[in-house]
Amino acid sequence: MALLEINDLHASVAGNKILKGINLTINPGEVHAIMGPNGSGKSTLSNVLSGNEAYEKTQGEILFEGKNLDDLAAHERARAGIFLAFQYPVEIPGISNMYFLKAAVNAVREYRGEEQLDAMDFLDLVEEKKTVMHIRDDLLERAVNSGFSGGEKKRNEIFQMAMLEPKLGILDETDSGLDIDALRIVSDGVNALRSPERGFLVITHYQRLLDYIVPDFVHVIVDGQIVKSGGKELALELETEGYASWNGE
Amino acid sequence: MNLTELRKKAEADFKTKGFPTTKEELWRFTDVSALAKLELSNDWKPSDLEFQSLGSYCLVFENGKLSTGKSNVGGLPEGVRVGSIMDRIDPRLGTLADAQSAFVAANTARFSDGAFIEIAEGVELDSPIHLVYLADADGAAFHLRNFVSAGAGSKVAIVEEYIGSSNATYWTNAVTEVFAADGASVDHYKIQREGVSAFHFQTLEAQLGANAVFSNHAVTLGAGLGRNDIHGKLAGEGGEAICNGLYLLNGKQHFDTHLFMDHAVPSCNSHELYKGILDEKARAVFCGRILVRQDAQQTDAVQSNKNLLLSRGAKVNTLPQLEIYADDVKCTHGTTIGELDETALYYLQTRGIDPVRGKAMLTYAFANEVLGEMQCAPVKARVAQLVHAWLERVSG
Numbered sequence: 001m002a003l004l005e006i007n008d009l010h011a012s013v014a015g016n017k018i019l020k021g022i023n024l025t026i027n028p029g030e031v032h033a034i035m036g037p038n039g040s041g042k043s044t045l046s047n048v049l050s051g052n053e054a055y056e057k058t059q060g061e062i063l064f065e066g067k068n069l070d071d072l073a074a075h076e077r078a079r080a081g082i083f084l085a086f087q088y089p090v091e092i093p094g095i096s097n098m099y100f101l102k103a104a105v106n107a108v109r110e111y112r113g114e115e116q117l118d119a120m121d122f123l124d125l126v127e128e129k130k131t132v133m134h135i136r137d138d139l140l141e142r143a144v145n146s147g148f149s150g151g152e153k154k155r156n157e158i159f160q161m162a163m164l165e166p167k168l169g170i171l172d173e174t175d176s177g178l179d180i181d182a183l184r185i186v187s188d189g190v191n192a193l194r195s196p197e198r199g200f201l202v203i204t205h206y207q208r209l210l211d212y213i214v215p216d217f218v219h220v221i222v223d224g225q226i227v228k229s230g231g232k233e234l235a236l237e238l239e240t241e242g243y244a245s246w247n248g249e
Numbered sequence: 250m251n252l253t254e255l256r257k258k259a260e261a262d263f264k265t266k267g268f269p270t271t272k273e274e275l276w277r278f279t280d281v282s283a284l285a286k287l288e289l290s291n292d293w294k295p296s297d298l299e300f301q302s303l304g305s306y307c308l309v310f311e312n313g314k315l316s317t318g319k320s321n322v323g324g325l326p327e328g329v330r331v332g333s334i335m336d337r338i339d340p341r342l343g344t345l346a347d348a349q350s351a352f353v354a355a356n357t358a359r360f361s362d363g364a365f366i367e368i369a370e371g372v373e374l375d376s377p378i379h380l381v382y383l384a385d386a387d388g389a390a391f392h393l394r395n396f397v398s399a400g401a402g403s404k405v406a407i408v409e410e411y412i413g414s415s416n417a418t419y420w421t422n423a424v425t426e427v428f429a430a431d432g433a434s435v436d437h438y439k440i441q442r443e444g445v446s447a448f449h450f451q452t453l454e455a456q457l458g459a460n461a462v463f464s465n466h467a468v469t470l471g472a473g474l475g476r477n478d479i480h481g482k483l484a485g486e487g488g489e490a491i492c493n494g495l496y497l498l499n500g501k502q503h504f505d506t507h508l509f510m511d512h513a514v515p516s517c518n519s520h521e522l523y524k525g526i527l528d529e530k531a532r533a534v535f536c537g538r539i540l541v542r543q544d545a546q547q548t549d550a551v552q553s554n555k556n557l558l559l560s561r562g563a564k565v566n567t568l569p570q571l572e573i574y575a576d577d578v579k580c581t582h583g584t585t586i587g588e589l590d591e592t593a594l595y596y597l598q599t600r601g602i603d604p605v606r607g608k609a610m611l612t613y614a615f616a617n618e619v620l621g622e623m624q625c626a627p628v629k630a631r632v633a634q635l636v637h638a639w640l641e642r643v644s645g
Binding site: 050051052053073074075077078079083084086089090092093094095100103104107108111143160164 | 595
């Protein structure tokens with residue numbers, strides 16, 4: 001069974017039609033990249049998939065492991081195994097990263113019928129996962145994303161993904177604002193999570209990220225529709241030719 | 250003036266003035282006519298309420314009267330006196346508390362008990378002094394008078410905790426005067442969790458000597474109608490006053506905070522952080538006045554009042570007032586009134602946290618900034634508990 005199956009998806013935000021018939025299938029173990037110019041609907045797609053209520057699905061269907069996502073709220077989709085790494089991770093003053101993570105991990109575990117982690121087991125899990133993402137202890141104690149640098153925020157996103165072990169990871173322009181070192185750390189983190197069971201949807205504006213996270217498939221989205229799909233070589237093609245040839249059609 | 254004369258004058262003042270009305274500028278948003286109409290008696294009864302002591306020393310007042318049986322002030326170090334104000338009237342009593350206020354006048358005229366705390370020069374107390382006021386006598390008026398004298402270089406933490414019963418209608422009218430001598434450090438807390446039918450009014454007056462530090466945290470959860478009047482007087486150079494507060498209100502609660510920081514001399518700091526969370530039809534008033542007198546150069550004063558409204562019916566009036574007569578000062582103030590951050594709530598949801606839990610987490614986080622400023626660990630833990638319990642109540 002496909003991990004994610006999107007059929008003829010249309011969606012609007014604030015009354016504006018953004019997605020105009022998206023079709024996409026992701027099987028377990030596959031990494032799909034979606035590339036496109038600004039305003040093409042890349043971020044709308046990630047928000048619709050993760051259940052942001054500000055985005056309205058107007059037509060089509062989204063199946064996750066064969067199950068229709070329509071009736072699932074954002075937290076239920078997260079528990080079912082969909083993880084969105086934000087383009088702009090939200091700062092939450094007053095809640096420590098550790099407290100937040102523990103609440104998240106236990107919410108997901110409860111859904112999966114697993115036992116709640118106590119303080120000790122939780123710390124063990126943090127120790128295991130933090131090294132690969134170069135997460136320093138002071139970042140764990142600080143309020144969620146508050147005062148984090150751009151790179152720290154993105155590393156924190158992938159660290160959260162490692163902690164929650166989703167079935168589908170959606171990376172929404174995770175490379176934006178990253179220098180080359182941070183890009184490498186983030187990519188290493190994602191690559192470490194690649195497995196035959198887990199799928200990824202990597203949304204990016206630039207080809208650069210795909211040198212590090214090598215996709216199985218590349219799709220080009222323009223004006224709310226996928227206009228071309230291919231292998232990883234399609235990204236290189238775009239790099240030289242740009243999106244210009246699809247714009248205005 | 251001796252106490253008898255002071256009381257006589259105060260009674261006359263109160264009779265002439267009567268309760269304030271909303272026509273007075275300082276009472277514009279708070280209508281106390283329901284209190285003025287109340288029939289009150291002086292019959293005493295013991296209290297059924299329970300409390301948990303926060304440290305080694307506690308003084309318990311049961312429906313306005315000191316209970317020696319419930320109190321525990323054994324083992325106080327030498328140079329520290331903690332007892333009933335009726336046993337010790339300091340000549341400075343009434344010199345700070347503003348006789349212009351009807352509530353202070355009524356208190357001075359009629360106070361029947363309260364705490365007297367004296368810390369000798371250089372003495373440091375390692376455990377807080379917990380003052381507990383239990384109130385469950387329907388139709389009673391409690392005029393409580395507290396007096397704190399912290400000697401030069403002394404150090405003390407004091408917690409006033411007002412605990413009430415939800416089915417008694419009564420009036421708590423407290424006045425606390427604090428004298429912090431040069432270099433003294435007074436860490437003062439007030440936790441007010443009276444019943445929702447109660448009227449609660451308190452005037453807190455603190456005078457700081459040179460290099461003295463006075464901090465006050467006012468945590469308000471209770472009373473149907475109430476007000477804190479807090480006055481800090483920076484009277485010696487290098488003094489530092491911290492006045493923070495947290496009010497959590499729901500139902501039809503109305504709570505008013507009037508803060509007045511008086512910078513009379515140079516080189517003093519004052520910091521004020523007030524946060525409020527309001528649900529249902531609750532109403533809060535915050536008036537923060539900072540006066541920087543002509544001599545008070547190099548003043549550093551910061552004031553902030555932030556409010557979170559959990560319901561459309563809740564309302565806040567916030568009025569920052571800066572009055573600056575010196576020219577070399579740093580003063581800032583800011584106020585906000587807002588709702589929960591939807592983006593943050595969505596972020597929590599995408600991590601599997603359901604919206605009810607997410608809202609509670611974000612609301613707690615909003616309050617947590619004030620808790621973070623509290624230095625006394627047992628008080629901070631108690632307040633954290635109270636905030637969690639309140640959140641559970643309003644979200645459940």
